[in-house]
Amino acid sequence: MKIRSVAIALIALACSPQASAAPDGAALYESNCAACHQVNGGGIGLPLSASKLATVSDNYIKSTIRHGRIGRIMPAFPELSSAQVDAITAYIRSWSGVAGPQYPDTPLPGDRRRGGSLFKIYCSSCHSSDGSGEGLGTGVTYSRGRSFAVMPPAITNPGFLASASDHMIKRVIMLGRPGTAMKSFLDVGLRDNDFNDLVSYIRSFEAKQRIPSAAAEETEKSPALMFDSPNDFATTIASIKSAIEGKNFRYLPDRHLEKGLTESGQVNRRQMTIRYCNFQQLYKMMRVEPRLGVGLPCRITVIENDDGTVQLIAMNMRLIAQLFNNDQLLEFAEELHEIQLDIIDEALL
Amino acid sequence: MNTKPLIKLWLMLALSLTSLPGIAQNILTVRSAQNFERSMTSLQSSIETHGYKVAHVQRCDSGLTGLGYETDRYRVVFFGKHEEVRRLSADFPELIPFLPLKIAVFAEGEQTIISSINPTSLGEFYADDRLRIQFKRWENDLRSILSDMQQGGSAAAGEE
Numbered sequence: 001m002k003i004r005s006v007a008i009a010l011i012a013l014a015c016s017p018q019a020s021a022a023p024d025g026a027a028l029y030e031s032n033c034a035a036c037h038q039v040n041g042g043g044i045g046l047p048l049s050a051s052k053l054a055t056v057s058d059n060y061i062k063s064t065i066r067h068g069r070i071g072r073i074m075p076a077f078p079e080l081s082s083a084q085v086d087a088i089t090a091y092i093r094s095w096s097g098v099a100g101p102q103y104p105d106t107p108l109p110g111d112r113r114r115g116g117s118l119f120k121i122y123c124s125s126c127h128s129s130d131g132s133g134e135g136l137g138t139g140v141t142y143s144r145g146r147s148f149a150v151m152p153p154a155i156t157n158p159g160f161l162a163s164a165s166d167h168m169i170k171r172v173i174m175l176g177r178p179g180t181a182m183k184s185f186l187d188v189g190l191r192d193n194d195f196n197d198l199v200s201y202i203r204s205f206e207a208k209q210r211i212p213s214a215a216a217e218e219t220e221k222s223p224a225l226m227f228d229s230p231n232d233f234a235t236t237i238a239s240i241k242s243a244i245e246g247k248n249f250r251y252l253p254d255r256h257l258e259k260g261l262t263e264s265g266q267v268n269r270r271q272m273t274i275r276y277c278n279f280q281q282l283y284k285m286m287r288v289e290p291r292l293g294v295g296l297p298c299r300i301t302v303i304e305n306d307d308g309t310v311q312l313i314a315m316n317m318r319l320i321a322q323l324f325n326n327d328q329l330l331e332f333a334e335e336l337h338e339i340q341l342d343i344i345d346e347a348l349l
Numbered sequence: 350m351n352t353k354p355l356i357k358l359w360l361m362l363a364l365s366l367t368s369l370p371g372i373a374q375n376i377l378t379v380r381s382a383q384n385f386e387r388s389m390t391s392l393q394s395s396i397e398t399h400g401y402k403v404a405h406v407q408r409c410d411s412g413l414t415g416l417g418y419e420t421d422r423y424r425v426v427f428f429g430k431h432e433e434v435r436r437l438s439a440d441f442p443e444l445i446p447f448l449p450l451k452i453a454v455f456a457e458g459e460q461t462i463i464s465s466i467n468p469t470s471l472g473e474f475y476a477d478d479r480l481r482i483q484f485k486r487w488e489n490d491l492r493s494i495l496s497d498m499q500q501g502g503s504a505a506a507g508e509e
Contacts, residue, residue, distance in 0.1 A: 034379075035378040035379050039382075222474060260404030261449060268438075279415075286409075290455065293424075293451075293453025294464050294465055296425055299446070315447070319474070
């Protein structure tokens, strides 16, 4: 009897309005997308404008949400259910009030080599000769100079290539993207076979995709770099500062780890954080990753243990940079990682 | 040799690598409709409401503009609980680079972006279960603070 009651209760719960309610696309969009795309689809990346939405299918939007853009800030959202992805897509689509186009999945026949020549003439000035987009940067926003109102997307990106059908790419090339530098190449005078050749060339980027390197897999897994110092606390701090200057970085005023968290007299004075910066390096990195501040500033903390031993502890920038979905940042982080190791090496001499 | 199956296989592999659970949430980010100054005030208030003390606000834009770079307003807010920082730094010195907690705040026109590392994303690097619990607590607090910013921003936008 008891089991039967529980079963009935469970069935009732499953059939309740709450359990069967469709996901709220607007709420999902606000919590997952609006930070970058703004509440109305502006923000970084291609604006989710009516003119853009008119050229992309629902499947393209869903696939983009699901796969993101590897190495380009836009993350994949594997944790969203299909119903949630559908709801976000429907919400975005509701802005224009017009159903999206449907494209066949069939590949377009084209002359890839000829497409390559056309690409060089008509596309490479914005999308770069290898299709990876316009230099450094993330989009229309953040703390950076902006040479384009909208950054040309990396059309080599596996997320893009997996989401866009040949027919969709063709249509975008033909009609362009109003409000951006992407013009209509129908107006330029290209013909149907030209578009097919270009699509064939763009599709060939799939064969040139960079396979994730084994080196990335071998990266050490500790988020902190820890070293024993042969010197005493004060000497270690002085050595680090000297090494920082030697690398053309500036160090900021000393700061105890606990400073500001308690009364001055109660601060542990055997934990000193040395913060340092090279503004040229900082600017380069913030251009490619505006959220970089979550890891700033560069710092090395010197601690003196109860037994008198002294240690240096620093963030493993190479590893932490992997938390961002940003290949360009990884390159800079690698450079910074090496500089940081040099500073520590020199300080420990 | 027909390379298409290999290409497809690679593409699927590449995409599956990005589909690891949680990868989307390594960096928690929200947008506030409040302007930068109001967001800074709201953020510090929310941090304190959640039981933390703001230790320090680091300006990141002044050095850049001083050198002639074009940049928006940018701050990093450091905050923590003294006893927690003392205990964790003693028990887990390898956690020190992430102490105190921090949130980056930067202007985007008249709106503001607020970002933080998701502490739980550090969990995969630290084996100790006590830290995993700590990371989850921090994540919950950070999400709540960011939610305050998002909702406060929306409310403020509605008022104006």
